[in-house]
Amino acid sequence: MTERVGLAIDETTNDLRLTADGNLALVQDAETVGQHARQRLNTHEGEWFLDTTAGVPWLNNILGSGYDPALAEGVVKAEILDTDGVEEITSFSVRFDRSTRGLVIHGVNVRTEYDIEVEV
Numbered sequence: 001m002t003e004r005v006g007l008a009i010d011e012t013t014n015d016l017r018l019t020a021d022g023n024l025a026l027v028q029d030a031e032t033v034g035q036h037a038r039q040r041l042n043t044h045e046g047e048w049f050l051d052t053t054a055g056v057p058w059l060n061n062i063l064g065s066g067y068d069p070a071l072a073e074g075v076v077k078a079e080i081l082d083t084d085g086v087e088e089i090t091s092f093s094v095r096f097d098r099s100t101r102g103l104v105i106h107g108v109n110v111r112t113e114y115d116i117e118v119e120v
Helices: 030-041 058-062 069-081
Strands: 086-097 102-112 117-119
Touching: 030 069, 030 102, 030 117, 058 069, 069 086, 069 102
Parallel strands: none
Antiparallel strands: 086 102, 102 117
16 A cells, blocks of 8 residues: 655655645655655756766656667666665556657655555
């Protein structure tokens, strides 16, 4: 069963989220693992100046000159599995959207080190 504890990141803007009383929203345990995996997928390779090797090579390897579904799936799965606390991917779906020329990642659930399945 997928558990959605709450998000500290606004899924629309990928920015910090505040609670109704104005405090910074925080997550813990299994949800931190799912949130970390989401953040890793939203980071482009070379984007973080302290480690230019961190992130997904979206433009160079995945969405560049030709879309390779096997390569895209492999890179995304590897990034998720390399996230601290992820034990396994329990469901996964990815597709290329030709109209936006982007990759749509949905239906991704992982089992965490807390033995709880969360949505990425």
